[in-house]
Amino acid sequence: MSEKKPSGEQWGSKLGVIMAVAGSAVGLGNFLRFPGKAADYGGGAFMIPYFCALLLLGIPIGWVEWTIGRRGGRFGFNSAPGIFSVLWRNPLSKFLGTIGILVPVVIYVYYVYIESWCLLYAGYYLVGEFDSLGKNPYAYSEFFKQTTGVNEDGAVFGQGISPIVWFFLATFAVNFIVIYRGLSGGIETFCKWAMPLLIVAALIVVGRVLTLPEQPIPESWQKSMPVVLSSNEWERTRAKLIDPSVNVNQARGLVRSEFERFFQHPDSIHQGIPFAPPAGFLKTDDGFATALAEIRDVGQGNRYREWLGKVEASLNFDEKRTLQRLERRQMRVDQAISRWRERHPDASNSHDTAIDPHLESQRVDIEAARKAIVTHHIAEPLPSLSREMRKLSIAEDRIEPAQLRAAAIEVAEIPRTVNNGLGFMWNPDFSELRNPEVWLEAAGQIFFTLSVGFGIVINYSSYLKRKDDLVLSGLSASSMNEFCEVCLGGMVAIPATFIFLGTAMTLDVVAQQSSFGLGFNTLPTVFASMAGGRWFAVAWFFLLFLAGITSSLAMLQPAIAFLEEGFKLKRHASVSVLGIGTLIASLLVVYYSKDLLVLDTMDYWVGTFMIYVLATIQVILFGWVLGIKDGFKEMESGAEMRVPRLFRFIIKYVTPAYLFIVFAAWIFQNAPARIADVVTNPVVRTTVLGMIGFWVLLLLLVVFADRNWSKEGRGAREIES
Template identity: 40%
Template sequence: MSSKSPAGGEQWASRIGVILAVAGSAVGLGNFLRFPGQAAQHGGGAFMIPYFISLLVLGIPLCWAEWTMGRYGGLNGFNSAPGIYSTLWKSRWARYFGAIALVVPLVIYMYYVVIEAWCLGYAIQYLTGSLMKEGSNAEVFQTHFDEFVGADANGALFQSRRLGFLVILAGTFIANFVLIYRGVSKGIETFCRVAMPAMAVLAFIVLIRVLTLGTPDPSKPDQSVLGGLGFMWNPDFSHLSDPQMWLAAAGQIFFTLSVGFGIVINYASYLKRKDDVVLSGVTACSVNEFFEVCFGGLITLPAAFIFLGAAAGSQGTFDLGFKALPNVFAQMPGGRIIGFLWFIVLFIAAITSSISMLQPVIAFFEEGFGLKRHASAAMLGLVSALGCGFVLYFSEGMVALDTLDFWVGSVLIIMLALIQAIIYGWCFGIERGAEEAHVGAHMRIPHFVQLMLKYVVPVYLITIFAMFCWNNVPSQDIDVATLDANVVAGLQEGELGTTLLATLAAHDIEAPAGSKLVSDGSDWRIVDADDALLIKLSGGEDGVALQRHKAGYYENIVNNPVALASVLFIAIILAFLLLLVHIAGRRWETEGRLTYP
């Protein structure tokens, strides 16, 4: 029999508080940096078609499911995923799937707090004016970022001349744990009630400045505010046939709403019986969409386009946020102030997300082993500090960070969302789910949404996961052109000759510095300075096939010791949490908190 109050003695103080906390967990760097970059690379306004389809088919239904499951689990004595899953699916196996809902937020926090410190560090540099003195050369900002984050060498951040960043990181790390130590209501809710409105006000100030830039350079009339908005939003419907676009849109929804992170289900477990999960879920989704579409979509890329032109659309998340935009602020009137406000916005967005990643594991330590909050925070602090140190040390090329982000921040998130859809739709049942969701609700979930959760969402997620793996895990050789057979005549191993370089340039291929030509039997390969394969030249009777090699994640891991170590690190953390879940589950069974048919 469920109680009327959540487990653990903690609960949200107000409805607006929990909505802002859930919205804060979802509003992060993905809204301000990842979303505009994805839209620009996948057809601009056309990207919004699969984006909103994914929102309606995946995002909102899964949010409702997570809110419902979380509140049900909290009223039945559990705040963490292993316990909540066990109340929904009366099986001993359920709690082990809950370990994934712990490893996802924990590992993401280990590298997310580092990015959070980047944002604070850049804000401080704008406040002091040190970053504005770097000049307006794009290469200067590239070098500055690489040195600031230690991308030039492993262990670089532990050099004495870079201790300033470690101090910033330590302060950021401590601030997160001070907030989480204060609890759900006094810590997370109180902070988000202040931070979310503050972030909206600051983002609005930056937005107004961007929209009033006009045409800064009269010699480039196309690079204007209207041109930037058009570059971001004008649809290119030819992209709709590209499966990668649909994958990108679905993936963005996961980041936008924190679906599959194991966070919403934990936050919802602190709701009371009569709290409205249906309306609260829709409201939280709406707040997230407002920040992403209205702020992320109108600030980041339009500002970059005004000063950098169409090249801004090809920037990755970090390139856009930490290299391109500082270059923009250096050329913008009042750029020092806007740069400071911008990175403060990113820092607030990051910290509201990062504290939410700690709470699910804190809750598990408390209810799984009877630990007090200070002991749980200390244990989690030790584990997360070790992981953070791993990311800091292996900073060269950000290989460790990227590997953790791919396997946890992409693959495991999709798997966890699939697990939760199956538990809700097939184990708990959509009839019970609808009945539970509508307790205290002021609006009803349409029945077809429940049917979607049971049938459509799992199929959609399996399809996305299969396509995601197909496009990213194996390596691919992409045909570029067929060349005359005489192209390979007279080739020699070593540096690339001028004729070969001209041939590559004619097909929009630029070989990086240090590239060389090596023989592969009757064929030839172009490799970079680290001997990674870039281009294949395969001879035949009909000519020479010019192929661009795209290394998949499997190849990258096998050939990179740091990437392999990162995957092993994830496996160790998961194994550790599975062991703890097993011990906690046996304890719950002994106490009679879990029973099975």
């Protein structure tokens, strides 16, 4: 005889559960992380490893989670410890299941804070609060730092409570209320409205970006500054810049303060003169030295400028694109050299150019390729700025490469049109496919975007009925997430950044690999340059907020289910307990905001490391413990579409192997530095200990919950029709 599920919770409709699962997957990463990764790792070529990972990792793991969740639900369990205990009848299994609670709760603790940034930006744009910041990229960067308290711990509570705290509390309250209202009445209803609204908001922004007019290309700052500044201001600045006692760092500060002055002038915003700050290599010591040498040696500087004009006119589109790619590769080599030097302090102290021979060889190859392109069509030699660059302490053998690199960035500039903006994002560089890092990054992106290994899907699917479809629902939720990521996310951030900020700035943004930098520093500058940008910014940050909240709503449900089924708590009681606990933890994240170190540590160890672990456990439990035959029988029960037989082989062998390789490579790349941080940095250590403490608490709770389950006989037999 059939019994009703003990929790009494269930989904209202098939579309509702798909929207809720898709909502949990669609997040800020779809709109900020994906475009940065794709543009950085081969453009359109990135989509090849991306789709491979989707087929071999994302969709199969998604189906696995849907299946084991529904199976656990049939035995009266909705939380990972219970679900794992019926999947693998071993005392260890329920303890492994605690990861399925740990991960979403910890992510929730910091994710709600990020959501509140989006809400604050949307609100501020709505009331015109950002109008005073104009197009000043530094101002947005400072605003972000002040708002989020990056500069020091407790900054948002000092000198009166900062507005972000109120936005955080509002965001927390919205989450709490929706979760409090229950699975169907709260989460499902909210997602059924929020997801279409999110797509409409995204389509509005995409429509704006794809219809942008061509933007003018500014000259380098050393040429445009005399035009945009008043003659007095420029003469004063120039006098300082040509002072031999002024070094590169002091010059950088001077230029920056002039930018501040220009952008903060109320009329400057409307002058229409394109003016861009130094970016990428052009803001490094070598890049700045080149610019300073041009200003200081006027005669040679003018010859150099004329030469640049001739080179620029001689290059075709493909050659300019190749120069852009070479610059990006060199940025990556520079980052690797910098990491190598951190690991080998003795080598860098002994000789400035002493680096890993492999990296040195890559750098030499890139510089040779660049020189060949830049000087290919033109017989006139490069007018050297060596006399001044030498005075600025640039090593003799680095002068020509530095000058050629600065030149290449300028001559590689292409018209700032929508077509070229999309090209920056989508033009493929198939040579990147030989780089293993590209395959790892693509797999990582699929993993995070589909929220596999978060413990959410197994919880959501546990509320399904025995004969409810899993295969079509799982595929629908995954495809909707992919639609938001590829078709919407791939059309906004990078193309818009390129159109308004150009090649050097976009390369810089991409190289930094910072979703926050792109979302909260770069894009506001872009919106400030766009006609009607304020309103499109409202739509953009509101959609990011919706993307965030539809994800966070899902994150407490696994823990709520655990408290309900393990300790007989009513929903309202379990939501309240979790609400108070997560509010305290979130406020600690808000308080300890310096460099966002606490947030970053939680994101690394739980939001990345542990989800790999959980996904691997799930795939092994499905393919090797439950068994492929029984697993697929379970998966296809009630299915509205058949899963191709090939996926039996994929899930049993390919997906676990793929996961192991990606995980091992990822640990090899990142873990040593992160472990060193845990040892040396007290903030990181305390954060990690806090998370371990929470995990230990969950392990203890599972012991007590298991006793209750044994008394009830829960999990011994199927209970639902």
